[in-house]
Amino acid sequence: MARLAIIAALLAVIVLLFRSFLRSDPYAAPSTEMVQDPNCGTFVPKPEAVFRKVGDRDCYFCSQKCADEYQSRNAHNSAS
Numbered sequence: 001m002a003r004l005a006i007i008a009a010l011l012a013v014i015v016l017l018f019r020s021f022l023r024s025d026p027y028a029a030p031s032t033e034m035v036q037d038p039n040c041g042t043f044v045p046k047p048e049a050v051f052r053k054v055g056d057r058d059c060y061f062c063s064q065k066c067a068d069e070y071q072s073r074n075a076h077n078s079a080s
């Protein structure tokens, strides 16, 4: 009877360990690609990034503000 309780406890520990391992697995979300904001250098998850085409380059920004800043600076540089 005591042996059964030990086995049950061990199973519970194994399940808990397995769950926490799955949660902290760094390979659990390989689809979240990180992109770097060329304006401030921040890394942003691609689905959350602000996409803007600057010249003939595809750029991803952390915010609308960064996109505007980078685009206006880039346009100014290429114009002059």
Ligand SMILES: [Zn+2]
Pocket (backbone or CB within 6 Å): 037, 039, 040, 041, 042, 061, 062, 063, 066
């Ligand atoms: Zn930024």
